[in-house]
Amino acid sequence: MKPAAASPHHALASAAHAERIEPRALDAELIERLARGDQWAKEALYRRYVKLVWTTALHMVGNRTDAQDVVQDTFVEALRDLPTLRKHAALRPWLLRICVHQAHRRFRRRKLLRRLGLDRTIDDAPLEALLHGGATAEQQLELEAVDRALQSASAGARFAWILRYVDGHTLEEVADACGCSLATAKRHLNQAQTLVRRAFDDTEAPDVL
Amino acid sequence: MSSERTRATRKLTPEGGSTEPLATLLRDGLEEARVQSMWQRIDHAPARHSGLWLALATAAVVVLLSFGVIRSLTPQGSGQLALVSGGAPVVLSAEARNEAPRFEDGSQISLQKGSRLEVLRNDARSFVTALRRGDATFDVRPGGKRHWVVEAGELSVEVVGTRFRVDRQAEGTQVSVEHGVVLVRGERVTGGSVRLTAGQSFMLQSLPPPTASAQPIPAAASAFAPLQTPSTNLAAPLLSAAALDRVARELAAADEARRHADGPGAIRHFEAAWSGSAAGDARRGVIALSLARLLIAKNPAKAAQILRSSLSDMPSALREDAQARLVEAESRAGNRAGAQQAADEYRRRFPAGIRLHEVERWFEP
Numbered sequence: 001m002k003p004a005a006a007s008p009h010h011a012l013a014s015a016a017h018a019e020r021i022e023p024r025a026l027d028a029e030l031i032e033r034l035a036r037g038d039q040w041a042k043e044a045l046y047r048r049y050v051k052l053v054w055t056t057a058l059h060m061v062g063n064r065t066d067a068q069d070v071v072q073d074t075f076v077e078a079l080r081d082l083p084t085l086r087k088h089a090a091l092r093p094w095l096l097r098i099c100v101h102q103a104h105r106r107f108r109r110r111k112l113l114r115r116l117g118l119d120r121t122i123d124d125a126p127l128e129a130l131l132h133g134g135a136t137a138e139q140q141l142e143l144e145a146v147d148r149a150l151q152s153a154s155a156g157a158r159f160a161w162i163l164r165y166v167d168g169h170t171l172e173e174v175a176d177a178c179g180c181s182l183a184t185a186k187r188h189l190n191q192a193q194t195l196v197r198r199a200f201d202d203t204e205a206p207d208v209l
Numbered sequence: 210m211s212s213e214r215t216r217a218t219r220k221l222t223p224e225g226g227s228t229e230p231l232a233t234l235l236r237d238g239l240e241e242a243r244v245q246s247m248w249q250r251i252d253h254a255p256a257r258h259s260g261l262w263l264a265l266a267t268a269a270v271v272v273l274l275s276f277g278v279i280r281s282l283t284p285q286g287s288g289q290l291a292l293v294s295g296g297a298p299v300v301l302s303a304e305a306r307n308e309a310p311r312f313e314d315g316s317q318i319s320l321q322k323g324s325r326l327e328v329l330r331n332d333a334r335s336f337v338t339a340l341r342r343g344d345a346t347f348d349v350r351p352g353g354k355r356h357w358v359v360e361a362g363e364l365s366v367e368v369v370g371t372r373f374r375v376d377r378q379a380e381g382t383q384v385s386v387e388h389g390v391v392l393v394r395g396e397r398v399t400g401g402s403v404r405l406t407a408g409q410s411f412m413l414q415s416l417p418p419p420t421a422s423a424q425p426i427p428a429a430a431s432a433f434a435p436l437q438t439p440s441t442n443l444a445a446p447l448l449s450a451a452a453l454d455r456v457a458r459e460l461a462a463a464d465e466a467r468r469h470a471d472g473p474g475a476i477r478h479f480e481a482a483w484s485g486s487a488a489g490d491a492r493r494g495v496i497a498l499s500l501a502r503l504l505i506a507k508n509p510a511k512a513a514q515i516l517r518s519s520l521s522d523m524p525s526a527l528r529e530d531a532q533a534r535l536v537e538a539e540s541r542a543g544n545r546a547g548a549q550q551a552a553d554e555y556r557r558r559f560p561a562g563i564r565l566h567e568v569e570r571w572f573e574p
Contacts, residue, residue, distance in 0.1 A: 038352040046248055055237045064238070068561070071247050076254045130235040139234065168230025 060103040062123040149199035161192035246561035288333035315350040367392040385410035494523035509541035533564035540571040
């Protein structure tokens with residue numbers, strides 16, 4: 001038995017690339033395989049999109065437990081309803097739509113429980129907590145301000161802002177994911193943007209009046 | 210407003226003109242363990258129903274539960290992965306020549322001469338084996354309903370549907386993948402696990418043998434009179450051939466009893482095998498888990514005692530299952546403190562474990 005020529009750790013895909021289980025297979029091929037009852041395709045599909053769904057959910061709900069539930073519910077629903085998806089190319093936006101819907105449900109539920117005093121947990125993944133190690137203190141402060149602003153925004157406004165400016169989706173994609181018209185998406189974005197701007201103004205006010 | 214603040218603001222906020230999404234500054238924190246754990250739950254998620262269907266499903270669950278209580282005492286061979294030649298394998302070995310047994314689902318294991326592979330778990334959802342020695346190539350049919358795991362010393366190889374080879378020799382263990390994907394886990398693997406795709410291989414060198422004298426191990430708390438009470442780590446290799454044979458004989462008899470739906474007979478033989486196996490014997494954990502499953506409904510206190518005293522011998526692939534069973538056994542036995550301790554230990558070891566819901570069902574703080 002010969003040892004591997006080079007250290008495998010350098011050559012191997014990291015967990016961050018776990019979704020790329022079979023990069024050559026197209027969505028359409030995976031969906032067809034799934035329709036034929038190939039269990040492998042199910043996991044391949046999951047791994048291809050889990051990062052997208054996870055990051056979207058995490059940014060929206062702001063805590064890992066809820067994000068995990070959103071990912072699970074999203075894929076359970078998607079795998080169940082996949083046969084109804086007629087256009088294979090629409091898989092990604094379709095998944096995003098389900099994810100946003102599930103995140104919305106979780107978010108509203110958590111908010112209601114907190115309002116009733118039935119949930120005293122603290123969100124463990126606000127945006128500033130997700131910053132890379134190399135981020136500056138200024139960036140940290142500003143993300144805190146963004147988080148604060150988005151907490152006071154409506155769920156629709158919060159989600160639209162996150163999809164647009166945190167995850168980088170186009171305006172059309174935001175409207176599609178939120179299941180609303182372009183005009184409504186713009187209105188939500190404006191609402192959230194006003195709050196974010198105000199939060200920055202507050203943060204930047206002089207200490208001594 | 211400081212100029213630094215202004216620069217940072219421009220970088221973060223959309224009105225600063227930045228076209229780069231904030232996500233580029235953020236970590237996703239999506240580690241492989243979480244990916245796996247979420248997948249387990251998705252893959253095992255029950256279908257959702259409502260209204261009338263929910264009522265029908267509830268009625269069906271009641272019937273199934275009643276059936277399950279009876280069935281739990283008499284584990285059946287159904288659901289097990291069987292060989293084309295017939296019967297579910299317990300041990301696959303190639304003593305005199307190369308062997309290549311084929312399974313009814315189309316999978317095949319090719320064993321080089323001198324190899325020995327033991328089946329630790331075989332049911333409708335998983336097929337867990339331990340390569341004790343030698344060189345085995347696994348050709349797992351993609352899309353199968355079972356989760357394949359191969360334990361090879363310190364390494365644990367999880368299969369997604371692939372052809373791969375595990376070669377366990379004195380100098381180390383090598384895993385090579387021909388096609389598909391496998392996940393190799395191990396305490397000495399950097400980051401805990403490594404993902405191998407087609408053409409990649411992974412080698413874990415064996416540690417040098419310890420130079421110090423063998424360390425004493427705590428005597429296992431036994432529910433039965435042991436055949437021998439080992440006092441050192443060398444106990445397992447020093448066990449007499451007769452004792453080793455006896456364990457193997459009892460296991461074969463237990464397996465035979467299970468095949469004939471003879472629950473009490475299987476319990477008797479497993480008890481004898483468990484009593485006869487020394488701490489450090491690789492089979493001890495598997496025997497304990499099998500025995501506990503049979504005892505848990507009628508004699509949960511004994512099941513808990515057996516599980517607790519064998520946890521250290523449990524193969525890593527079964528550790529989570531055993532810990533969850535321990536919570537159930539302690540809870541059934543009315544030992545709240547024991548159940549709490551076992552549940553705490555489960556949460557500590559498997560914070561996103563696939564049996565977390567069961568654990569919480571059996572023990573609510």
